[in-house]
Each structure stands twice: as structure tokens, then as C-alpha cells.
Amino acid sequence: MSGGAVLEASGIGVRFGGVRALHDVRIAVRPGEICGLIGPNGAGKTTLFDVLSGIRRPDRGRVRLAGSDVTLRPPAWRARHGMRRTFQRQQLFGQLTVADNLVVAQEGGRWRRGGAARSRERAAEVLAACGLAELAGAYPGTLPVGLGRMAELARALAEPPRVLLLDEPASGMTAAERGRLAGVVRRLAADEGCAVLLVEHDVGFVMDLCSRVVVLDLGQVLAEGDPARVRADPAVREAYLGAGTGPGTGGVETGGVGTGGVETGGVETGGVETGGVECAPPDIR
């Protein structure tokens, strides 16, 4: 494992018929790091998440989690070992309340093993940390998009993850919800040492939140570095941020994160065995 990365993929290649979705992609995320993954529509971001989370087996390359080669491990195994994700299109269980979505995500984990009361208590703590305490008994289908996304994030935190993959978590959120999301993610990384990899088209949000950004274009890593360096990269501006824009004025930028963090107390770091929720099949457009 290079540079202390908890999640590392190298040489990743995926083809869909004649479409080369990913080619020789390498990415690594360290504990406590919030890494952004950006790029144009169709760049391969969700496909890479599917490979990292085990939903799609790559044609080439390896994925390592905490030093172990997990390339052939199924999603549930990776989830049990601390990898959690959210989906570009929400994948909450519609027949269950928001709180029950969290409880089922604790399956096999230490909070569930602590008994039903502890399990519910933990779910309530996480929901409160995500600003969803009032919605514990609501059904996902009744929630506005932003709150549904926040509920999916809460489910990913139901057992403390060591690696969290977020696919467009801020999409459809209000400015206040984005601020809360950023607060939760920051605290998770800083206090719990969780490694976060975040796909988002709101470049302002990504640049404010992430300490490092990887740019994918046409299935390949186009650039990588700290936000200032990536913003200034002419190839990135040409491919994604919009030609003719100066650093900090990217064409798809919609504003920063804001400062509306919330208390996320109670989100604790667990051991490797964190119990898994089977990742639903990808809903790929």
C-alpha cells in the first residue's frame, strides 16, 4: 500500500463494448483525507466507484482495502470491512422508515451485536448528527431530494465507515443542506479518520471541502493535486472547468460550501468488522 492509503486502486480498466470507460486508472485515499473526484459527464466516475465498491469487476487492475487485495471480493464483504458508499441515484429502501434503513445497514456490525436498543440508539445518534432526527419515522419516498440524500449518507454512517464513497451527494441539496453535508463529512474525516472519496459536479463545493482533487476525463486521470493546482491546470480548464475561465471561476462552479456544519457527535470509529449492507445494483444512466 503506497503512502499509507487505506483505499488504493491501480491499473483499472473497464470496457462496455466499444466504450473504454476506464483506462489504467490509479487512485489512492489516505485515512482522514477528503479527496474529490471530478470530471465531465461520462468521464467514468461512477464506473470507478462501482469498481471500488465491488459492484463491477474491472477488466484490468487491482483494488486494495487496508492493504488487502479485494479485487475479487463482493460488495457485502467490502462493506463488512468498512467500505460504504452512496449512489448517484438514491438507493434507500423505500418500504422501510429512515431509521430502519440505518438499522438494516448495521447488520453484522457491532452496534447490532450490542442489541436492539443500542442499535436504535446509534441510528438516532447518526440521524441527529445529520440533522434528520425529526424524520426517523418518515418513509424515503416522502422526502425532498436533499433530505433523501442526507438520509442515504446517514445510512452509510450507521456503522462507522473507514472508507466512504459519495457519488454526487450534494446534488439537489439546498445551500443549507450542503453546509450541513460538508460539516458531517469534515468531522467524519477529522475526528474518525475516515477516508472520503467524493464525486461532485459543484466544483466550488469540491474545492472548499477537499484537500486533494483527482480529475477524470474520458476514463483516464487527467490531473491530480491540491485544489489550487487543479483549478489552474490548463488541461483541466479545457476539458471541464471551461476554457477562458481564470483560476477559481470554473464554468461549472456554483458556489462554495458555506459554514453550516452541524454537531456530529456520536459518530464513532469502529473496528474492521463493521457489518455490511449489500450494495444495490448500480442504476447507470
Ligand SMILES: Nc1ncnc2c1ncn2[C@@H]1O[C@H](COP(=O)(O)OP(=O)(O)OP(=O)(O)O)[C@@H](O)[C@H]1O
Ligand atoms: N452499464 C453500462 N453499459 C454501457 N455503457 C456504460 C454503462 N455504464 C456506463 N457506461 C458508459 O461508460 C462511460 C462512463 O460512465 P459513468 O457513468 O461512469 O460516467 P460518470 O463520470 O459517472 O458521468 P456522470 O457525471 O454523468 O455521472 C460513459 O460513456 C457511459 O455511457
Ligand SMILES: [Mg+2]
Ligand atoms: Mg456518475
